[in-house]
Amino acid sequence: MVDRPSPARRGRAWQLLLLVPVLAPLPVGLYNRLEPRLWGMPFFYWYQLANALLAMLVITLVYQATKARRR
Numbered sequence: 001m002v003d004r005p006s007p008a009r010r011g012r013a014w015q016l017l018l019l020v021p022v023l024a025p026l027p028v029g030l031y032n033r034l035e036p037r038l039w040g041m042p043f044f045y046w047y048q049l050a051n052a053l054l055a056m057l058v059i060t061l062v063y064q065a066t067k068a069r070r071r
Contacts, residue, residue: 011066018062021055 025031031047038046 014062014065017058021051021058024054025051 025048031044033044034042036043
């Protein structure tokens with residue numbers, strides 16, 4: 001018989017995805033520049049906006065993946 005991880009352990013695995021939007025904006029030196037521009041917006045600003053959208057998507061994904069296990 002194959003040992004399956006417990007629901008709590010699977011939930012923790014999904015929650016590790018939450019590190020992506022936390023770690024993405026940390027290396028400021030990589031995106032502290034003006035080029036390339038997107039619709040006239042400097043890279044610094046649209047990278048920050050992309051990180052906000054990424055955070056919303058990841059948080060939604062983790063919530064949807066773990067909400068059924070809470071019941």
